[in-house]
Each structure stands twice: as structure tokens, then as C-alpha cells.
Amino acid sequence: MxxxxxxxxxxxxxxxxxxxxxxxxxxxxxxxxxxxxxxxxxxxxxxxxxxxxxxxxxxxxxxxxxxxxxxxxxxxxxxxxxxxxxxxxxxxxxAADTSGNVLVGYGTGAPTARRRRVRPAPAGSRGRAATDAAGAGTSAPATNAAGISRSAPATDAAGAGPSAPAADGPVPVISPLVRRLARENGVDLRRLAGSGPEGLILRADVENALRAGAAPVGADGTPSPAVQAGTWTGATGTPTAAAGTPPTTATAPAPTTEPAPAAPAPGRRIPLRGVRGAVADKLSRSRAEIPDATCWVDADATELMRTRAAMNAAGGPKISLLALLARICTAALARYPQLNATVDAQAREVVLLDRVHLGFAAQTDRGLVVPVVRDAHARDAESLTAEFARLTEAARAGTLTPAELTGGTFTLNNYGVFGVDGSTPIINHPEAAMLGVGRIVPKPWVHEGELAVRQVVQLSLTFDHRVCDGGTAGGFLRYVADCVEQPAVLLRTL
The missing domain is CATH 2.40.50.100 (RNA polymerase II/Efflux pump adaptor protein, barrel-sandwich hybrid domain)
Structure with missing residues (x-):
């Protein structure tokens, strides 16, 4: 076989x-x-x-x-x-009909065998362990529906499920992020029983331990300074012994009668996971960390629409309106680089970025995504049009790579395609600003001293108030509006 x-x-x-x-x-x-x-x-x-x-x-x-x-x-x-x-x-x-690849750009090699260190049992317990092993017998490996033998996970003496990791040797953790979460919150991974495959400790295991009030411990296994000082209260809020009090044996709290959990609200539930979950996490983080402000202005886009029509009438690939707005954005960012930046909160520094990687909002069946046009400042309108079309098609097909969805430095949000005039968008963390463009519609407008019907658009700029003040944000937005009203202004930067 x-x-x-x-x-x-x-x-x-x-x-x-x-x-x-x-x-x-x-x-x-x-x-x-x-x-x-x-x-x-x-x-x-x-x-x-x-x-x-x-x-x-x-x-x-x-x-x-x-x-x-x-x-x-x-x-x-x-x-x-x-x-x-x-x-x-x-x-x-x-049996190596295998490649060394798994995903192009992400690949992993063949899985390596897991090595485990065996901790020698104390001399006094060897006889008892041998007796227990003889009485328990040897369990047969589990077999799945396809007839493939797979080793069953180790269980504790009561057979309740996976046991916690041994006192020494490596602790199986799914990712460095989970290990860091445990370290920052003082959770001893050796005291957790992983719920993943072969006892792998998942993020949910660490979060459950935090909710259960597991006392923080230091890297060497000793109680953290908060516990030693008597200031850590745990999940129940019960204070521990004050500093200097001799340690006592912990006793279980008296059972209390808790009210029955309320029935879940009726309705259809949609899990926040995948792309939708990632967007929810990023938007929540943006609202929590960025002190944003929004300014807006109405602009006469009649000349911009005429300019685009003239460019497309001259032959060659068609130029999209989004590409012209992107070209205006990159010219404005060259004048106001504070808005092409990010904030290093730990260092308390604003980092001005020397390249413009322009994100743009795209609505798909899987939710809102923000593909990124690399080096948008170095592209002309024709190149921007082609890249916008390629990324939009990939977004709708669900084939965007992680590299095409990350690394943006400024976002252009054309919510006018939804038929709305204005919005106060949430900044795409960790960027510093986002330009919103509403629908372009005919409106009465005073043009050259006379009332006329013109193509009017509302522009809004949401910005991180830590990177600049209202004067800089207003200057940026006013320059964008001037270029929309008089596209010839862009000739200075072409």
C-alpha cells in the first residue's frame, strides 16, 4: 500500500x-x-x-x-x-513526490518532526508510575473515516481531554502573536491546555484564561510583581493579600447563585471573520487610537469633466475620473507631506513617508477592501487608470494578495458611486488622512459673477489631528479643490 x-x-x-x-x-x-x-x-x-x-x-x-x-x-x-x-x-x-512550496511567496517546507523533552520522574514515583501504566493499559491509535491512523491526544488521569504542557521543554503555541499576548498579560502558557490540534495553544485559550482570571506570572514562573505586591485583583475583583503579609493557602470562594443567562436576541447572526472581521478590527482600532477631524468644501468640477472628455476624445486608452483625482492627490501630498505620514505612538514621533502608496476603497461581495496602488506619485493618469482597473477586478474576484492590501500611506474614497454627496470616513489605520469624494451633480453655482448650472462635487478630508493642525489640512483640501476647478494648476507639477 x-x-x-x-x-x-x-x-x-x-x-x-x-x-x-x-x-x-x-x-x-x-x-x-x-x-x-x-x-x-x-x-x-x-x-x-x-x-x-x-x-x-x-x-x-x-x-x-x-x-x-x-x-x-x-x-x-x-x-x-x-x-x-x-x-x-x-x-x-x-515518498518525496513533494515540492518545497506551499504558496508562492509564503511557502513552507515539509513539516518537521516535533521533538519533545521527557522530564525524568522523581525516584520515589517511578514504581507508582509503572503500576499506573500497567493498570491503564495502552490505548490504540484513533482511526478516521478514511482508515488512516492518527495518534489520539494525551489525556489527564480523569480522561478529560488534552493536558497542560509539561513543566519543561517547548510549549506548542500557534503563533508568536499569541505568545506575546500571554507574555504581556502575565499568563503562564505552561498552565494552559491548548484546544488546537495536538494540544496547540490558540489565541482563544489565552483570552479564556484572562477572562477566567488566571493570576499573572513572571517569565521564570514566579508570581508577577503585581501579585507579590498584593495589588492584582484578578477577574473577580477580590484584592489579594497586602504586601508583607505571609502567604496563605488559597481557598475556593463560596458558591454563589448566579442569574440564568439571558436568551440570545432573536435574528440572523453573521460571524465577524475573514475580510469582514479584519475590517471591523481595523476600523475599531482607528476610532480608538486616532483623534480625527474632518473638513470639507464644495468645488466646481465642470472643467475637470471637460478635461477628461477632451483627453479621451484624443484617442488611446480611456482615462478614469478616479485616476485624475489620484493624480491631484499625489500632487497635493507633495506640497503637504504631513498628510502622507504615520504616527509612532511609542516613540512619540510623526514619520513622514517619502513614497505615496495610494489606497482606494472598493466594495465587494465579501465586504469593503482597500487595495493599494504602489508608488502612485510616480505614475501618470494612464498608468493609474490601468492599475485601478486591475486591482478592482481582483478585489471583486477575491484574488487580491496580502501585499496588494497592505502598506498604504493615504486613501482615496470615492463614495460618490453610491449616490451620496458627503461623508466623514474613518481613517485607514495606521495612515494619517483620507480624502472623500462625493457624487458630481449639476447644481446652481455662481460662475464668473453669474448664476449658472455647474457640475459640483463635495470634497472631504478626514485627518489625524496629531500630524497637523487645521491650517495644513485646510491648505491641502483647498489645493485639491483648486485643481478640480482648474486642472491647468496641475501643469506646475507634471
Whole structure:
């Protein structure tokens, strides 16, 4: 029989720790080749197809469409190669119908064997441990529906589930971000029982420990200074012993009668995950961290519309209105670089950026995304038009890469396509400003001393008040409005 290899959800980069299965591209029993896409997953950044590094027959799939899996969880198993005489490293080499790739730009190599350190038992407990082992017997490995043997997770003496990590040796944690979360909140990872595959500690495990009020500990396993000083209160709010009080044995609090939880509100629930969840997190962070302000102005866009019509009538690729507005933005940012910046809160510094990576809001079936045009300041209107079209098509198809969704320095939001005149948009953290453009509609306007019907647009600028004051923001917005009303002003910067 062929050797069965397990393919796990690879590290997709950009700090992503989980992905949702959108669509399976193969069925059990299908023959797959090396690097053939087998599943489409959605992360907080984009939707990507995951290729399998093995060639052979699919024997099992793990997870239905709509299931969210952590990085490192099994995706599928593949029967490859010829049977090996004996297990071991050589067997894996003989079955190596594999590539070293998983995702172009993110790839991981073949999974390495997990090494575990065995802590020697105290001399007095060896006999008891041997007796317990003889009485408990040896458990058989679990077998899934496809007939593939997989080792069952270790259980504690009561058989309640995965046990906490050993007192020494490495602690299996899904990502450095989870490890940092535990360290910053004083949670001892060795005291947690991971709920992920093979006892892997997930972010939810650390958050549950924080909600349960696990006492913070230091890196060496001793209580944190807050506990030693008697100032840490835990989740229940009960003060600990004051400094200098001899330690006493902790006793369980008396049981209290809690009211029954209220029934959930009726209605349809939509999970905040994937792209929608990432947008929600970013907007919440922006509102919490950025002291924003908004100014706006009405502008006569009649001449801009005429200029675009003349450019398109001259032949060649058509120029979009968004590209002309982007060209105006980059010219304005060259005059007011404070708005092409970010704030380093820890260093208490404003960082002025020397390149303009222009984000633009695009509405898709999966929610709002902000693709980024790299080096927009170095592009002409024709190049900007082509790049906007390419990124918009990729956004609607769900094929944008993480690199195309990150790294923006300024955002252009054309909400006029929704038929609205104005808005106060939320800044795309960690940027410092966003220009909003409303619909262009005919309105009565005083032009050259006379009342006339002109094409009028409302422009709004939301900015981080830490990077500049109202004078700078007003100057930027006024320059943009002047270019909209008189496109010839741009000739100075072309």
C-alpha cells in the first residue's frame, strides 16, 4: 500500500493565524499532482488557493466549507509513492513526490518532526508510575473515516481531554502573536491546555484564561510583581493579600447563585471573520487610537469633466475620473507631506513617508477592501487608470494578495458611486488622512459673477489631528479643490 502523508494548513504570512475554508477543489479519491490547488481559503487579508506539495490520491479531507481552521491544522491526507519497508526518515525521502512550496511567496517546507523533552520522574514515583501504566493499559491509535491512523491526544488521569504542557521543554503555541499576548498579560502558557490540534495553544485559550482570571506570572514562573505586591485583583475583583503579609493557602470562594443567562436576541447572526472581521478590527482600532477631524468644501468640477472628455476624445486608452483625482492627490501630498505620514505612538514621533502608496476603497461581495496602488506619485493618469482597473477586478474576484492590501500611506474614497454627496470616513489605520469624494451633480453655482448650472462635487478630508493642525489640512483640501476647478494648476507639477 502507498504511504499516507498529511498536508496541514500552511503559514500564510502577514501574521495570519487562521483561515476559513471557502471551497474544496478536490474530492476524496481524486488524483492530485504536486503543487495542484486543493482548497480555496479566506483569510483576514484575501482569498487564496492553497496548493498541495504532495502528488497522489486524496484519502481524506478535514473540515467542511465555512469551517475556520488554525494554521497547522490538518487539511487533507494523500496516499503517495510505494510502500516502505520500515518507517523512519528514509521513508519520507522515498515518498518525496513533494515540492518545497506551499504558496508562492509564503511557502513552507515539509513539516518537521516535533521533538519533545521527557522530564525524568522523581525516584520515589517511578514504581507508582509503572503500576499506573500497567493498570491503564495502552490505548490504540484513533482511526478516521478514511482508515488512516492518527495518534489520539494525551489525556489527564480523569480522561478529560488534552493536558497542560509539561513543566519543561517547548510549549506548542500557534503563533508568536499569541505568545506575546500571554507574555504581556502575565499568563503562564505552561498552565494552559491548548484546544488546537495536538494540544496547540490558540489565541482563544489565552483570552479564556484572562477572562477566567488566571493570576499573572513572571517569565521564570514566579508570581508577577503585581501579585507579590498584593495589588492584582484578578477577574473577580477580590484584592489579594497586602504586601508583607505571609502567604496563605488559597481557598475556593463560596458558591454563589448566579442569574440564568439571558436568551440570545432573536435574528440572523453573521460571524465577524475573514475580510469582514479584519475590517471591523481595523476600523475599531482607528476610532480608538486616532483623534480625527474632518473638513470639507464644495468645488466646481465642470472643467475637470471637460478635461477628461477632451483627453479621451484624443484617442488611446480611456482615462478614469478616479485616476485624475489620484493624480491631484499625489500632487497635493507633495506640497503637504504631513498628510502622507504615520504616527509612532511609542516613540512619540510623526514619520513622514517619502513614497505615496495610494489606497482606494472598493466594495465587494465579501465586504469593503482597500487595495493599494504602489508608488502612485510616480505614475501618470494612464498608468493609474490601468492599475485601478486591475486591482478592482481582483478585489471583486477575491484574488487580491496580502501585499496588494497592505502598506498604504493615504486613501482615496470615492463614495460618490453610491449616490451620496458627503461623508466623514474613518481613517485607514495606521495612515494619517483620507480624502472623500462625493457624487458630481449639476447644481446652481455662481460662475464668473453669474448664476449658472455647474457640475459640483463635495470634497472631504478626514485627518489625524496629531500630524497637523487645521491650517495644513485646510491648505491641502483647498489645493485639491483648486485643481478640480482648474486642472491647468496641475501643469506646475507634471
Amino acid at each position: 502507498a504511504q499516507v502523508l498529511e498536508f496541514k494548513l500552511p503559514d500564510l504570512g502577514e501574521g495570519l493565524t487562521e483561515a476559513e475554508i471557502v471551497r474544496w477543489l478536490v474530492e476524496v479519491g481524486d488524483v492530485v499532482t504536486v503543487d495542484q490547488p486543493v482548497v480555496e481559503v479566506e483569510t483576514a487579508k484575501a482569498t487564496v488557493e492553497v496548493p498541495c506539495p504532495y502528488g497522489g490520491v486524496v484519502t481524506a479531507r478535514f473540515g467542511e466549507e465555512g469551517t475556520e481552521l488554525p494554521v497547522g491544522a490538518p487539511l487533507l491526507t494523500v496516499a503517495v509513492g510505494e510502500p516502505s519497508a520500515a518507517p523512519g526518515p528514509a521513508a519520507a525521502d522515498r
